[in-house]
Amino acid sequence: MSHNITRVLIPPKRIIVITAPSGAGKSSIVRKLLRQNHTLAFSVSCTTREKRVGEEHGKDYYFVSAEDFKRKLASNEFVEHEEVYPGKFYGTLKSEIEKIWAERKVAVFDIDVKGAEALKKQFGQDALTIFIQPPSKEALINRLKNRGSEDEKSLKARIKRSEEELGYANRFDKIVLNHDFDTAYMRVKNHITNFLAPQTEHVH
Ligand code: 5GP
Numbered sequence: 001m002s003h004n005i006t007r008v009l010i011p012p013k014r015i016i017v018i019t020a021p022s023g024a025g026k027s028s029i030v031r032k033l034l035r036q037n038h039t040l041a042f043s044v045s046c047t048t049r050e051k052r053v054g055e056e057h058g059k060d061y062y063f064v065s066a067e068d069f070k071r072k073l074a075s076n077e078f079v080e081h082e083e084v085y086p087g088k089f090y091g092t093l094k095s096e097i098e099k100i101w102a103e104r105k106v107a108v109f110d111i112d113v114k115g116a117e118a119l120k121k122q123f124g125q126d127a128l129t130i131f132i133q134p135p136s137k138e139a140l141i142n143r144l145k146n147r148g149s150e151d152e153k154s155l156k157a158r159i160k161r162s163e164e165e166l167g168y169a170n171r172f173d174k175i176v177l178n179h180d181f182d183t184a185y186m187r188v189k190n191h192i193t194n195f196l197a198p199q200t201e202h203v204h
Helices: 026-036 066-074 094-102 113-126 137-147 152-171 181-196
Strands: 005-009 015-019 040-042 045-047 061-063 078-085 088-093 106-111 127-133 174-177 199-203
Touching (some): 015 026, 015 113, 026 040, 078 094, 078 152, 088 094, 088 113, 094 106, 106 113, 113 127, 113 152, 127 181, 174 181
Parallel strands (some): 045 061, 127 174
Antiparallel strands (some): 005 199
């Protein structure tokens, strides 16, 4: 038997956080990542906002009432939570991350900039945070408008918030400009590959 063993160390408990201003195109990047890499699993958040057409409970979000959300908050079930828009709460459940890790998968988040910062603080080196930068403020506003899922009031709130969120870019590990989807996707994918690359150590 050899006394010179190469051990592959893959820390199992890791997370990848994709963040951006609302409307920067992060959800499409996240969806493609999940389709193409089955060691990644989406961390389904809890929210009190209304379900949009085509969304599914347990897949896109856990849609809960404000009372339920408050109860979960009181019993310390969230790793982080934010009132992303007035009266609309979003939160990451501890149980969701534990479930993903128990399957030996890497948790992937589509989350706002404040939530992303909170996760980086808690998970440190075990978290990779990637900020998706829209090509311009105008492009961001146009994307929000074209989505057409908002009424006038919530559209205005989203535009205001997105503009503020642009200023958060340099708080994250990586910034990827989303000028062209395929290029942005490849850059995100490469950052993830490097982050997840197995580290080796030699044991004598
Ligand atoms: P939407 O309502 O468009 O699905 O999401 C609005 C914003 O909330 C997006 O920027 C989304 O990434 C963010 N978000 C989704 N889930 C969470 C969460 O659990 N925590 C935080 N802080 N933000 C979230």
